[in-house]
Structure formats: structure tokens, C-alpha cells
Amino acid sequence: MRKKSHDLQWLGIFGQRHLLTEEERETYQKLQRAYYGEAMMDKLVANFLANDPQCIDDITLKYKNSVVQIDKLLIVGQIAYIIDMKYYRGHYVFKNNTWYIGEKILDNNIFEQLRRAMRILQNLFNDNQIRLNVQGVLAFMNPNSTIDVVDNIDETVLTMDEIPKWLLKLPNNGTVESMNQNWKSTLRQYEIEPYRTKRTFDIEKIDQLQQGICCPNCHQYQMVESKYIVNCTCGYSEAKEIAYTRTICEYGVLFHNHNLTVPQLRKFFGKNLNERYLTYVLQRNFVLQKKAHNKAGYYI
Ligand SMILES: [Zn+2]
Incomplete structure (x- = not known):
């Protein structure tokens, strides 16, 4: 089972023993929804992929001074899919290299986060002679979200109800080639402790x-x-x-x-x-x- 982030654990435990502030409560709910979305994706991958899926959930890597956190990494054949999950609600549009919710521009380009992770992981694989091609998947896990991607992009963007179909279409003979078998142990060499919460309570x-x-x-x-x-x-x-x-x-x-x-x-x-x-x-x-x-x- 996927581990909850340290921040989510902290807020969950603190909230059971102390009144949360408004900010703490909102962040807790947001993190919990995100966790729920990720767990849902784990279930879908387990249920809809024909072969025993090769994946790593929630890993933080440090490679050449860059730190990257990956929600889910799925290996099928020669492709390594970085799956970045969001639990946003509403109607999202991506056009002119910008994300919009309604008419409002989103301050962060959520593709940039994913693309950065793709670049770092691809370099890591290349430098370690692992011949996997990294691709990006942005998955909107909230059933109440709709997505409209106008620009041509290399990444796959999925809403919740598109995920089973996408998984079923992945190559059935997607076993990892022998030369790449050590992908997991290679990644583990670069794994670092996940981010710890900065929240504390006065002892x-x-x-x-x-x-x-x-x-x-x-x-x-x-x-x-x-x-x-x-x-x-x-x-x-x-x-x-x-x-x-x-x-x-x-x-x-x-x-x-x-x-x-x-x-x-x-x-x-x-x-x-x-x-x-x-x-x-x-x-x-x-x-x-x-x-x-x-x-x-x-x-x-
Ligand atoms: Zn009880």
C-alpha cells in the first residue's frame, strides 16, 4: 500500500489530538484527496494491466544535485511512464503553453514539473545504460474535472474515466527486457528520504x-x-x-x-x-x- 506523505501523517495525527487551524484543515483535506487519487490509480493499474505491473510508487530521487519526487513510475516494455497525479476539480484548458481554469491562468505550469522529472530520469537511465524511454502522463484523478488540451504535446493527459482504456491499450507483451531488469535497483541507488514536514508542535x-x-x-x-x-x-x-x-x-x-x-x-x-x-x-x-x-x- 502507498505510504502517506509525512505532512499528511502529521496533520492526520495532530488533528486527532488537537484542534486544527483553518489552514491545517484545508491542507489536510487537500493532501487526503490527493492521496485518495493516487491510491485509486494504484488500484486501476493493478486491475487493468494484463501483466504483473512493474512499478515504483512515490519515490524521491537525487541525481546530480537535482531532487525529484515521482508519484508513480510504471515500466511497460521499453517505456518508463512517469505518472503525475492531480486531484483538481473543474474545467481545465491547456492552450498557448498555459493552463487555464475557466478564464483564470494557473500560476504554475503543471507540465513543467512533469517535464523536469522526465529530463532528470531520462538522464539517470542513459548514464546507467538502462535503455528505457521516459514518457510523461498527467492524470486528473478527480471525477469532477474535465480537461481540454488544445496545444500539441508529447505527454499523455488523462481524466479518471480515460485511465482504464489507456492501461488496456498498453502493449500486452510489455515485459521488461533483460538488459533493463536492474532498473529498480539502479533507481534505489539514487533514492533519498522523502520530504519531511516542517510542521512541529511545541513539546x-x-x-x-x-x-x-x-x-x-x-x-x-x-x-x-x-x-x-x-x-x-x-x-x-x-x-x-x-x-x-x-x-x-x-x-x-x-x-x-x-x-x-x-x-x-x-x-x-x-x-x-x-x-x-x-x-x-x-x-x-x-x-x-x-x-x-x-x-x-x-x-x-
Ligand atoms: Zn472505536
Whole structure:
């Protein structure tokens, strides 16, 4: 399954424990819609491509001082399709090398972003003797969008309902040639960590956050633990180790700029914390970092 971006994770977790500002709420909804669109594309590719698709989802590459993030890369035969997905809503027109929504000019040329990624990836393949021809696909994943491309362009532009047909028309014998088999491992050599969110929450204000284990089903904080599982009043139950690990990771995302410390985790879990069990989970799934002046230690 496609991983959510760090920013989306942060806003999702923060929003479950604190009131979001207007900007945070809007960005969260925008990122969530984009994520939904990408996941939809993943499903379509899996369902409509005859052969087992060769692809990489969401990769950030650094090549010769250029950093590029690719939503989806699909290899069919000798073609590497960079699929850039947008979840825009409305009627879009591309003419005279400019994007318009209605009469309004879009400030960013969304083709330029895609073309830059194509140039970087093509160079990377060429320099590594991988004979794949990079092509660009711009996919509008919002069913409420219509697109009108007037200019002649090399890229493929698709609306949501055109995607299955496009996938079905890709060559059926699209297996990757033997000389290009190492395309994935080559790309992985240039992979870097994806962008981290710049959002932070002041750890001194940790008491202002909703404490406890959040139910992934109803998002309430009423999970009751027994020996091996935690149960929510909504009927959802989960292995206790998963619930604890998940909550520790939520802390880790929110306070990505801090180390994991037991005293802060204690506050994050709140009054129903089973301290012995927390220690057990930390020892099993995290590595203790010893520091001379920090008796409590911290975990990574
Ligand atoms: Zn629940």
C-alpha cells in the first residue's frame, strides 16, 4: 500500500489530538484527496494491466544535485511512464503553453514539473545504460474535472474515466527486457528520504494534546486493554502490541524533531498507561540510546 506523505501523517495525527487551524484543515483535506487519487490509480493499474505491473510508487530521487519526487513510475516494455497525479476539480484548458481554469491562468505550469522529472530520469537511465524511454502522463484523478488540451504535446493527459482504456491499450507483451531488469535497483541507488514536514508542535505543550490510544476505527480514546488485546466501545479490537507501537509511532511523527523519551511518552499515553507494557514494547521494537547525562535514555 502507498505510504502517506509525512505532512499528511502529521496533520492526520495532530488533528486527532488537537484542534486544527483553518489552514491545517484545508491542507489536510487537500493532501487526503490527493492521496485518495493516487491510491485509486494504484488500484486501476493493478486491475487493468494484463501483466504483473512493474512499478515504483512515490519515490524521491537525487541525481546530480537535482531532487525529484515521482508519484508513480510504471515500466511497460521499453517505456518508463512517469505518472503525475492531480486531484483538481473543474474545467481545465491547456492552450498557448498555459493552463487555464475557466478564464483564470494557473500560476504554475503543471507540465513543467512533469517535464523536469522526465529530463532528470531520462538522464539517470542513459548514464546507467538502462535503455528505457521516459514518457510523461498527467492524470486528473478527480471525477469532477474535465480537461481540454488544445496545444500539441508529447505527454499523455488523462481524466479518471480515460485511465482504464489507456492501461488496456498498453502493449500486452510489455515485459521488461533483460538488459533493463536492474532498473529498480539502479533507481534505489539514487533514492533519498522523502520530504519531511516542517510542521512541529511545541513539546512543552504536550499536555494540551488528547492523551491515550486512539481507536483507528472511530477515533475515540476509549480503548480498554486486557491481557493481549485492546477493545474499543465501537467494537473494534486490536492486538495490544500493535496499539502500543502505533501510538508510539504517532508520538514519533508528531515530535519528529525530538527523541523518543519515556517521560514524554508517559504524558502522551495519559492516565491509562500500562507502564510495564510500554517498557516491554519499547524494548522489543525500538533501540535504546544511552546518553551519559540522560538516565531515562531515549529510543529511536
Ligand atoms: Zn472505536
